[in-house]
Amino acid sequence: MSHLTGKAAAGLMAAGLFATAAVTPVQAQTPPPTYRVVPAPAAQPPAQITLRPDQAELLRRTLDEAALHGFEPGEFTPRGDSDAALVEATLRYAKAVKTGRLDTANFREDWGLRPTPFDARGAMARAVADDRLEDWLKSLPPPYPGYETLQMGLANYRAMAERGGWKTLPEGDKLEVGAAGPAVDALRARLAAEDPTTPAQLPRNPAGQSVFDVQLADALKRAQKRMGLQPDGALGPATRAALNVSVQRRIDQIVANMERWRWLPSAMPANRVQVNVAAGVLTLFQNDVPTLSMRAVTGKPGGGETPLLSSEINSIVLNPPWNVPAGIAARELFPKGQAYLNANNFRVIDGRLQQRPGPGSALGLVKFDFPNNYAVYLHDTPSKGGFTRYTRLASHGCVRLEKPFALARAIMAGDPEWTPERIDEVVAGGKTTRATVANPVSVYLLYWTAYVTPDGQVNFRQDPYGWDALLIQRIAEQRGPTA
Known part of the structure; x- marks a missing residue:
């Protein structure tokens, strides 16, 4: 029998098999070595978690406040009155706030940021045994200012929703300084719903109509900056569309971004x-x-x-x-013809298009x-x-x-x-x-697509890829029809 190569031996070691004696060419005529199988460690039973009354009360308070992290009210309500039910609800909460609610199997392929695996039960059992349950619970959310400020933003936008949110601005002509009429009043009210520094009153013209003045234009510029738009102080189609995004959609954006914070490492x-x-x-x-x-x-x-x-x-x-991807070359470059390729320093090397x-x-x-x-x-x-x-x-x-x-x-x-x-x-x-x-x-x-600037304002960007909406949808689908 020929001796094992280093690669083969390594393979056996990786598989949990190893020889009781080395095999060399000199031993070629000796009986083959014996191997023993190393069994995998026996599965450990789930850690038993026994709570003191004060620890159980701490868990109930934590679950009652889960909405502060973007979760739905009652999402982690225990399924029963026992301590075991409370523990199971807490484990679901811990995983959700630490690594997110969406199983990685439901991620898009290009969502390449994946949360680190987390043994919630083992971590909780140790925290209970070491009497540091409160510290453990506080350590679960992402430890980043970007996440914490979104929590505050979420509370603000939920309060706006409770007040009725804002009305949709009707379609109409562009509004800018000097315009007057009911559309100007509607714009002022819309800006004030998010920005308390918006003027409470506007000047009026002789006909008694509200007039679009410089102060209103400044308020509109602030809104445009928050939404990543050209801050020209005029209400055009793009600004109107952004202002007409509903308060619930803004809440969903904040929640989706909080979820993505959980995909990052803890440091x-x-x-x-x-x-x-x-x-x-x-x-x-x-x-x-x-x-x-x-x-x-x-x-x-x-x-x-x-x-x-x-x-x-x-x-x-x-x-x-630039080694041009084949799809781009076929769709966008080869159809332009050889003259274009020559003029832009393209050449074909080993069947692949390259730009010098x-x-x-x-x-x-x-x-x-x-x-x-x-x-x-x-x-x-x-x-x-x-x-x-x-x-x-x-x-x-x-x-x-x-x-x-x-x-x-x-x-x-x-x-x-x-x-x-x-x-x-x-x-x-x-x-x-x-x-x-x-x-x-x-x-x-x-x-x-949602983040808070140092002035405390929640900034929004378009959801250009539709990933906010998709993330919220997939979380809801994963929870099932009873969610």
Whole structure:
């Protein structure tokens, strides 16, 4: 019998099988070694959790306040009066507030951020035994200001809903400073429903009609900024549509974003790049402080969505060529003809279309690589005009950056080889060069359509991919018809 290769032996070890004696060529004529099967550890019975009366009361209070985390009132009501029923309800709550309500089997494929598995029963049993149940319960929600401020925003919008929300603005002509009539009153009332600093009264014209003045325009600009729209102080179609989003839809957006916060790890690296795909903004954090921000163009809806993921930027490519995905080449480039391809420095290599590096390349002059299953990356672009738009959803899934060289210099700061001068020199030389990042920087592609700014205002963005609505729908479907 021939001796086992290292790979085969490793396979047996991984399977829980191992030889009682080594096998070498000298032993080829000896009886074959024997193997023994190592049984898998016996399944442990579920941890028994016995509560003191004060602990049971703490759990009841916690479940009564579950709505503060975006859950439906009574969603975790115990199914019975026993302590066992209370424990089971708490375990369902703990998992929901820690890792989210949606099973990962019901995630979209491009929701690449997945919550860390969580043994709620074991963790709760230890907390009860160690008499630190209250601390454990407080540790469950995401420990981020972004989540905590959304909790406050949720309370505000639920209060608005209890007051009746707001009325839909009727269709009509554009409204701007100087307009008068009932439509101006309707606009003032709509803005006041969310913004208490909206003027309580408007000036009136000789006919007794309310007049659209500068103060109302300022209130409208504040609303437009909160919704990611051009703050021109005029009520046009896009602003009217955003203001006509119902209060319940806004509540759903907040709840969906709180859910996505639970998909993140319990601690994020102090040095990281975050991209808000929905808002089209990249932020670099260093020592947990935002030090650089820029606009970004992200994936367009309908097949070009930028996925959610976390990874690490491990290299930067200077003067990158663009290896065109086959689908894009077939749909968008080959139909334009050979003359177009020649004029834009495209060539076919081994049956694949490639654009040569250079200032006119779709990837611009710098690309940031990070391992992922979606073949996406951050990159420069020769098309700078896209950054001036307030809605920046135009790519095929990758993220185009407004200030890529500022990001490259920041990531390479302190690297004696890749100084700013060296980066500029290599780019000027035109040769494709990969610069390894000595200390890889974490990168997160996120989808925030509701978040709170330092002034305490909840900002909303469109749900460009429909992922808020889909998430709320799938949670409801998973809960079943009795939800």
